[in-house]
Amino acid sequence: MSKIHVTTTINGDEVEFLCDPRETMLDVLRDRLGLTGAKEGCGTGDCGACSVTVDDRLVCSCLMLGAEAEGKEIATVEGIATEEKLHPLQKRFIEYAALQCGVCTPGILVAAKNLLERNPDPTETEVRYWLAGNLCRCTGYDKIIRAVMDTAAEMREAS
Amino acid sequence: MALDSQKTDGFKQVGTRPDRPDGVDKVTGRARFGADMTAPGMLWGAIVRSPHAHARIVKIDTSKAEAMDGVKAVVTRADFSTSVAPARGMRGEMWNTLENVMAGETALYDGHAVAAVAATSALAARDAMKAIEVEYEVLPHVTDVDKAMAEDAPVIRADTAEASVPEGMHPNVVRYHESGHGDLGAGFAEADLVVEEHFVTEATHQGYIEPHACLATLGGDGKGELWCCTQGHWNVQKVCAALLDLETSQLRVTASEIGGGFGGKTTVFIEPVALALSRKANKPVKVVMTRSEVFRASGPTASTSMDIRIGMKKDGTITAASGVFRCQGGAFPGAPMEFTAMCAFAPYNLKNVSQIGYDVMTNRPKQAAYRAPGSPMAAFAVESVIDELCNKLDLDTIDTRLKNASKEGTQASFGPKWDRIGLVETLEAAKAHPHYSEPLKPGQGRGISCGFWFNHGGETAVSLALSEDGTAQLAVGTPDIGGSRASMAMMAAEELGIPYENVRCTVVDTASLGYNEISHGSRVTYASGLATIKAARDAVKKLCARAAAKWGIPEDAVKWEDGCAVPSGPNAGEHDPMPLAKITAKMGATGGPIVGHFEATPEGAGVSFATHIVDAEVDQETGKTSVSRYTVVQDAGKAIHPTYVEGQFQGGAAQGIGWALNEEYVYGDDGRLQNATFLDYRIPVASDLPMIDTVIVEVPNPGHPYGVRGVGETSICPPLAAIANAVSNAAGVRLTQLPMSPPRILRALGTHD
Incomplete structure (x- = not known):
């Protein structure tokens, strides 16, 4: 073919x-x-x-x-990262241990970044439903949700 | 000597929360997992799998596949070792593994590998796989544990049972365990109330997001290279060498970044197949499982059928307890029934206790370890009965557990006397937590459960090499499944007295260290941590010797403080502290490279207990359960990196929520797995869960220099029972079968009316 x-x-x-x-x-x-x-x-x-x-x-x-x-x-x-600079989501994911094995992380970062571009001030429920299509088996999502919420707050303050 | 005493406070690194060394790689997509490696001239492999639950392989015709463009090799069982022999029970584990990796005369479960092909592209390999013609003679099958023990059940494999199995049992019962002490009859006679109940749990999969993947190169000279996602590459090396008749040391195995394992990557599935294909094609071969293959052919945990009987006095004292635990682990021996039995009553100090376990074979995939193998199911059954007793006798569930709690010096249900343990501390912390006293909303139920896991030490080797600039390279052999490289670097930095950032910890290949047991048994932070501390102390001793030589004083007149050699004692004289970097800068001329190392089998892994609190709501109309609040309290001994300890607590709880509410292997009457996708095998997603609170209790483990206890596995022991208790209390009816899916809950509510 x-x-x-x-x-x-x-x-x-x-x-x-x-x-x-x-x-x-x-x-x-x-x-x-x-x-x-x-x-x-x-x-x-x-x-x-x-x-x-x-x-x-x-x-x-x-x-x-x-x-x-x-x-x-x-x-x-x-x-996502520009030259040597990590995106605030990437920094926060490392700091919060919003990843353990890290295999779901690329997909979650792409999805979370896309969410924050559409909705800079999402509620916890909105974050959870937006990321419901991204499975993570290690973290129980707690630290992921916190990382996304706090990054959103940080980016709102910076803008 | 002070070096060997336990250090429990005054830490500079331990207990802080630095960024993990693999963090940037993992947030930028740079980290290389199992499927991310390629090699020049690489082929792709694909595996033909049985569509039948049980079938004799009559004939395999590979001619059409072999004639296809791009096909370079086809292998069947004939391409593996003929010197590995079957034996009864776990003594035959090497043969069991071979038989599981590639079927011999009989396909034993839906998904069992029967042949494999390597071709120049993934699509070509998939097309060729479909062209391999296998003729089967379908045999009767059984997939249920109780049915597999019944008289008329088809025999999976004759002559597999160990001698310990009582006479008259079905040949599918292959191993037997019994333990306990006291007089059950007298104990039950003392009770004011005896509750007896039957429990069932379904098989669940570890559900790691990264499917098994490897890249194998093996030449006709018997020299090989293997890259794979595994929890233990020395084990992969050993097993693959045996299955392919290689010399162990000629096969170098490198562990990739691992995308989750939870016990499921402690064995081999595709690695020997990729090596066999590579040997035949004389080219590198990459094999990656599909998700469906992961579900059908890699190991889920055992399903169980259990009977529990517990007697209690009105004041909450347990007078006697007994349990029978039947575990099916697929078409091979190995269901972790002895762990189920031994963990069942471990939290309680019992005068009269008995536990019996049966390991039963069925036509299902060979079970693999899953986070505290066997323990969560036991806790589900036992802790449900304790909850029922507390309800009926109107007792507080935490006070009752405290009244009967195991503690230092009491005899464990499975025999030994406990060393220092932290169960009471977790119960007290749970009782004091605001969650426990928060009033429930209408429709909510609260559940409590304790959980126990042994933890493990195991063969461990670590090497710590100092660089001229005073930084350190730490080589460990335990794949990092939860941030352990950060914890190891912290412990090394603590001992050396240098910044965390100055230590680079790497998981090295099998050629670079002595044998390291698998990252299992919650052993990594305990055993590799202990080895790291001892390797660092070995390096420190050598650093002190260099300073002593320079100063012309005895070695024992030098001690190590804050990253410097300093004179110590009456005859040491006056010398300025000599920093590590000053010693290493000259090490080439003062005796050569300075490397600390440690090799041993540490045996002081302290056990870990946990207590979980769960609030749940049940929708009476749909049967759907929502977990509204969750708190994990667990003894970590000493939390090296508290954020990662919390992560283990939360991850175990989340997996337990999935096991309790959704996850199960569903088999059709034809013995085939019906839900081999993430759509139908539903693990918890972000919108299913609440935040998960954590409380880290620290009761130091006497067997570790800093008091560390493993934390990875205990966290999945209490959730099944804690959620079942919450759901039962919310629904007003006792749930005795997992998962508590909406149909099961509706059925239970129906019988309650």
Whole structure:
């Protein structure tokens, strides 16, 4: 089967790749582009470890075909920090131990950042429901929710 | 000597909350987990799995697959060791593991591996996997523990039972445990009330978010490299070498970052298969499980059927207690029934107690350890009966537990006398917590439970090398499953008297240290921590010797203070303190590299107890349970990094909430697993849970230089019972089966009318 040529933008950089029509965006990111920050926890859109944004919309990259990236703007965990500077969410996640094993963390950070861009002052319930599609098996979510809430407060003060 | 005495206060590092060394990697996507590694010329592997619960493998035809473009190797059982022999019970564990990794004559459960293929892409491997034709002769199956013990149950494998199994039991009962003391008859006769109840728990999966993944390279020369996500890479090395007839030392295993394990990554599944494929193809092979494979073919915990009987006086004194614990652990021996039995009554000081355990085989995947294996189910059964007794005798649930609590010097239900333990302290802290006295809202119920886990020491080796600039490289061999690199660096910094940031702790490969047992048994902060402290003290001794030589005084006239060698004693003379960096700067010329190390099998892992408080509400119409408040109180001995200790407490509680309310392996009549996805096997999500309060109790463990007790596992022991008690008190009816899913709760409410 012939491959499809795709031109897209990932974390602000133009990227070209060839992919099999059956390959998911997650397969492309991880196995063709070396962007292994997004993780495959389930492959069925249930765990959120592969979360990326496509034109600012939060999606599970395992549910999207690589070919669908044509002309889109994709953002992954690798693009959250700017040069040497961590995003306030990233700093707070480390400080609060909002991660233990860290495998769900890339997806949760992408999802949380997307939430704060839409809603800079979410309630605890809003944070919990926004992140309900991102499974974490280590933390019980307590420290994750606190990290997101406190980062939101910090970013509101800074802006 | 002062170096070996226990230090319990005056810490500079211990008890602080520094950032973890792997933090930046993990928030930027840089951290490399099992599936994140590649190698030049790498192939992808895929595994063919049985669609039947029990079937004889008549024929495997690989010819079509082998003829496909890009296919480089196909393996079956014939490509593994023929020298590993079966044996009864756990003595046959190496053969059991081999048989589980790749079926021989019979597929023993839905998902059992029967063949594997390696091809040039993941898609090509998946296509080739589908082209492998396996002919099966379907056999009768059994997946339920009680049915597997019944007379007419199909035999999973004859001649597997250990000699200890009583005569006349079904051949599926393969191991037996009994322990206890006193006179049960006399004890029950003394009771004012005896409650007897039957309990059932379903199998649950550890549910780590990272599926098993590895990258294997093995040449015809018997030399291999393996990268994998595992809780114990020395064990992987040992087992893979045996299963593939390799020399252990010729296989170097590197542990990747690990995306959760909770016991489920303490064994091997795909690693020997990837190595076998690599050997045959003579190329590196990567194998990554799908989520469905994780559920169907990696180890869940045991399901149980239990009978508990407890007698109590009106004043709350327990007069006698007995339990029978039947655990199924899949198609192999190993269900942790002895732990279930031994943990069941451990919190209580009992004159008359008996516990009996049965390890039962069924056509399910081989169970693997899951956080305090066996203990949570026992606590569910026993603590439910204690709650029922307290309700019926109108007693306070914490006071009653305090009245019967195990303490230093009392005899454990399973035999030994307790050393210093902290159960009473957790109960007192729970009683004093505002949660316990907060009035309940209408429709809410409150549940209390204690929980116990042994904790473990195990073989441990650590090396600490000092650099010329006065910083330290700490090499440990226990994969970091909860922030342990930070804790290790803190303990090393504490001993050396240098900043935390000046210690870099790395989990090194199997070629770099002596054997390190798996990161299991809540042993890492205890055992690798102890080894780190001793390795640092070894380095300090060497540093002092260098200073003594420089000053021309005896070695014992130098002591270590705040990161400096200082003269000490009447004959030491006057010398300025010599900082660590000043000694290491010259170490090449004063005797060579300074490295501290420690190798031993520490045996002083202190046990840990916990008490949990839960408030729950039950929707009488839908049967849905909401956990409205949760408090964990647990003895940590000494919390090295309190934030990570809290994290263990919260994580264990959350997993327990899932086990209690939602999670279960659901089998159809055909013996196939019906819910092998995260959609249908529902672990708690953020919107299911409340904040989880924690109280860290610190009753020092006499077996650790700082008093550390393992904390990872005990946290999952009380939740099942605490939630069941809360739900039962809210619903007004005793729930005796887990999970307490809405249909089960509705059924229970129906029978209550």
